[in-house]
Amino acid sequence: QVQLVQSGAEAKKPGASVKVSCKASGDTFSNYAMHWVRQAPGQRLEWMGWINADNDNTKYPQKFQGRVTITRDTSASTVYMELSGLRSEDTAVYYCATDSSGYYWSGFFDLWGRGTLVSVSS
């Protein structure tokens, strides 16, 4: 059974970048399209972007265009989400989640990682 294992908590200064990883274990990773979703304290879930399973096609919401980059390393069975220009409002738990289509885009999420807390403070 596939599990998504995310990297540990990060503490960053404003203006810095953070790169969070999400490693799939238990199945053939290269078959999974992946999303990133974040949740600031007491706030609703917020979609940050998607990468497909094979040719590294990505989609980002306008809010994060130019600030978020999602990549994958198939040999390491890992997907990465890098957020630049950090500000205090980016303090949140960041989740990776598989797209239920497996390979491409359905638009909803069937398996979630446990989350990575990113704290931004001077």
Added chain:
Amino acid sequence: DIQMTQSPSTLSASVGDRVTITCRASQSISTWLAWYQQKPGKAPKFLIYKASNLDSGVPSRFSGSGSGTEFTLTISSLQPDDFATYYCQQYNSYSLTFGGGTKVEIK
């Protein structure tokens, strides 16, 4: 972006109660709607897709309905494990958005 609005924001109920949560979209999303359950400090858990289709393993006391702009999640007989926050999410467009959540708490 399509705005998703849930009501109520908090719901107090007892074990065995029938519970209904409403989710409204700012424009028609057909039936491109999913529901998730989240417990404190945990990742969301996928429950329902395409407005009314239960994910495998989800108890049959959960049901979803609706189309267009108005949707509901119903728990027919609330169980102790169901006290959590529930989120709807639209996937009609390539900019995915969530509702603000409904916390189901013990009365």
